[in-house]
Amino acid sequence: MTEGERGPAVVVQDVRKSYGDLVAVDGVSFTVAEGEFFGILGPNGAGKTTVLEIVEGLRQADSGFVRLLGQDPWPRNSALLPRIGVQLQASSFFERLTAKEQLGTFGSLYGVGEAVVADMLELVGLTDKADVQENELSGGQRQRLSIACALVHDPDVVFLDEPTAALDPQARRNLWDVLRAIQQRGKTVVLTTHHLDEAEILCDRVAIVDRGRVLAMDSPAALVRGLDAPTTVLLQRGALPIAEARALAGVDDVVESEVALSLSTRTPAPVLSALAERGALDGLQVRTATLEDVFLDLTGREYRA
Amino acid sequence: MTAFTSLSIAMIKGFYRDRTSLFFMFVFPLMFLVIFGLLLGGSGGERTKIGVVGDGPVIAALGAGEALELQRFDDLDTAVRQVVDGDLPAVVAQDGDDVRLRFAASDRAAAGVVTGIVSGVVNEANLAATGQPRTFVLDQRPVEDVSLKPIQYLTPGILSWGVSISAVFGAALTLVSWRKKQVLRRIRLAPVGVGTVLVSRVLVSIGTALLQGVVFVAVAVLPVFGLTLSGQWYLAIPLLVLGTLAFFSVGMLVGAFCRTEEAASGAANAVVLPMSFLGGTFFPVEQAPDWLQTVSLVFPLRHMNDGMVDVLVRGKGIEALAVPSAVLIGFTLVVGLVATRVFRWED
Ligand SMILES: Nc1ncnc2c1ncn2[C@@H]1O[C@H](COP(=O)(O)OP(=O)(O)OP(=O)(O)O)[C@@H](O)[C@H]1O
C-alpha cells in the first residue's frame, strides 16, 4: 500500500472457527475502513470475542481470509503489534502492581516512556487511583485501567471487547467521549457490545451477530430505517377516548394499558399535530424503533443483553 | 526503560509484595536452619564436664587440655554424689601423689573418654617425673574429616533446598497466574519477544537465589550456629545460578501442566519435598542406606547440595563443581526442552 492511500483497516472474509463440535464463527465477513468506528453487536456466545481475537491474531481461523492493516495477523505478526491496541474481555494485569505501574509496564513493552502514564490515568479518570494495586480497584475501575493499557502506545487500530460492561452510566458516558476523541484523531475503533444504545450512539456501522453469523450490517440509522417499524406515541391513560384515537388519520393500532394509551403509526407528524389540536398531549412520549427492534425482527427473539 | 528492565521490575514487585511467597522463600527455610542448627548444635566438638577435687600437676594438665571442662568441689564425697546422681560422668581428685578417678559405670562412652584422658595425663606426668627421654614420639595433627558439624552441612543443604523452593514455585506460579489472568496473551499482543519475558523472569529467580544465599549464610555464621565458611565460598555462586536454572525449568514444566495456582503449588511441593528429604537437606546423604544414596542421585538437588557442601564448607576447589554443574546443566536442558514443548499461552 503506498503512502496516503487508505485501504481498509480490517478485512474479514468468510471466516469460520469451531471449538470441537461447536461452531463459534460460521462464515463471517466484514470490512472496517480506516478511521471508522465499527461495532459488533450480539448476545452472549454469539461469537463476538472469537471474531475479534481472530482479527487481533490471538486465534487462528479454521478457514477464511483475514487482513489487518493490509497484513495477515496470524501467525503472530510483530510488525502489526505496535499498531494495534487490544483490551481483552477479561482484564489482564500484572500481579500486585498499582494502576500507574501497570500502565508504565505495558507502555514499556511498546517502548513508550513514563510520560504518558499520567495522561492515560487522566483520560480514564483514574488519577486518584494511581497508587492503588490492581486487585483493590473496583470492577469498573479495572475496566477503565484495562482500556487505558490498550491505548497507552497510541495505536492506529483499537479493539475493545465490551469496554463498557462493568461501568456505571457516568463512566460509560465519559468513556464514549474518550472513544469519540480517539476516532476524531483518525484512529480506527472496533468494539463489541451488548448495549444496543451504545452501538447506536457510537458506531458508524454495526454488524449484528448471532450464533456465529452476521445477520445484518449497516449504519444504525439505516438498520432502523430498513426495519420500517412503526413509531409509538404514548399518552397518559384517559387523555383521549380509545375510539377517538382509533379514528385519527394515520393511526394503525391503539392499545390501552393500566397507565398509558399507545398509538402506533408510520406517519407520526400528522398524528402528533392532530393530537395537539385536540389538546391531548398529556404525558406525551414518542418512541421510534431502535436496534433492539432490529434484533427482534432479525432473530424473532427478544434481545437479552 | 526497556521492556526487559520494566518486566523484571514488574516481576520483582509482584513477587516481593506477596507476603506468602516471601515467607516460603526466606523465613520458612531459615526456620529449619534455626531449629535444626540449635537442636543438633550440641553434638560433636563439645567438651565433657567432670568434677575435680584438690590440686596438683595432673589437675592442672587436665584443665589445660581442650577436651575437658572442670568443675571444682571441696571434698571428694560431694563430688562423688554428683556422679551417683548422674549429673557428672566422673570426678578426679589429686592430693599430692595420690590421684583418684571415680566414674559413672552407666555411661560407657563418657567413661572411656574420661579414663583415657586422665590416664594419658597421669602417664605423661610420670614420665616427666622420671626425667627419661621419650622412646616413642606421637606425631599428631588434625586432618580434614568427612563428618561435619551439623551446621556445616545444614547451611549448604537448606540453602540448596530454599533455592529449589523459590525457583520451582516462582516459575510455576508466575506461569500459571499469568496464563490464568491473561497476562501472557496480553504480552503476546505486544511487540516483545518471548525470550525477553523468559530471561527477565529467570534473572529475577537468580537474584532471589543469591539473596537467599547471603541471608542464610549471614544467619548461619552467627556465633549461636557457628558456621565456618571455606576460603572458596564464592564458588557457590555459579552453583546457585545453575541450580536456579535447573529448578526453574522444573517450575516451567509444572506450570505448563497445571491450570490453577493451587494445583501448581501442590505439584511443586510433590516435586520439592521428596527431593529435600533424599537430597541431603536435613541430614548428610552418607548416613542414608546405600540404595537410597543411589536413588538420590537422580535428584538435581542432591548434586547441587554435594557441590555446595564441597565449596562452601569443605574448602574444595573449582574441580568440585564439575560433576554438579554438568548434571544441573544437563537437567536444565532436558527439562527445559520438554517444558517449551508443552508450554501453553492460554487455557
Ligand atoms: N476457548 C474456547 N473453547 C471452547 N469453546 C469456546 C472457547 N471460546 C469460546 N467458545 C465458545 O464459542 C462460542 C462463542 O464464544 P465467544 O466468546 O466468541 O462469544 P461472545 O459473543 O464473545 O460472548 P460474550 O458476549 O458472552 O462475550 C460460545 O458458545 C463459547 O462457548
Ligand SMILES: [Mg+2]
Ligand atoms: Mg465475548
